Amino acid sequence: MTDYPGRLNEVLADFAFVTSRSERAELLMDWADRFTPVPADIAAPPYPADHRVPFCESDAYVWANPEGNGSLRLYFAVENPQGLSAMALAAILTESLSGLPAAWIATVTPDIVLKLFGNDISMGKGQGLMGMVTMVQVAAKAYRQG
Numbered sequence: 001m002t003d004y005p006g007r008l009n010e011v012l013a014d015f016a017f018v019t020s021r022s023e024r025a026e027l028l029m030d031w032a033d034r035f036t037p038v039p040a041d042i043a044a045p046p047y048p049a050d051h052r053v054p055f056c057e058s059d060a061y062v063w064a065n066p067e068g069n070g071s072l073r074l075y076f077a078v079e080n081p082q083g084l085s086a087m088a089l090a091a092i093l094t095e096s097l098s099g100l101p102a103a104w105i106a107t108v109t110p111d112i113v114l115k116l117f118g119n120d121i122s123m124g125k126g127q128g129l130m131g132m133v134t135m136v137q138v139a140a141k142a143y144r145q146g
Helices: 008-016 021-033 084-097 112-117 123-145
Strands: 060-068 071-078
Touching: 008 021, 008 084, 008 112, 021 084, 021 112, 060 123, 071 084, 071 123, 084 112, 084 123, 112 123
Parallel strands: none
Antiparallel strands: 060 071
């Protein structure tokens, strides 16, 4: 397994032990229940288009705000109330990466989507979820260079 920053390795290890589709769905639903939308003091609807995840069926948005000392705090909005997969991924990324140095966050690649959701994820859903991770990665790289 690739060495990812923060709690992400632990989360990925939990998913690596999942043996059935129903067990994976249950674990993802648990994560979706932990989703907390972006606070109003960070952003409010209508959200700016430059924060919108391309190809995301759940109409997700991403923010990576500097906390000082080179770290970032991640925030997400998922406008589709049926977007449980996007909510689950947002909760995982928030809880496992927020507050870490941007340099560490920038090492996270979209391949984690397959590790979390399994290889049988639909192409449309996979593109949107991978887009969420890509936006986080790009924001972290931009912050490091900025």
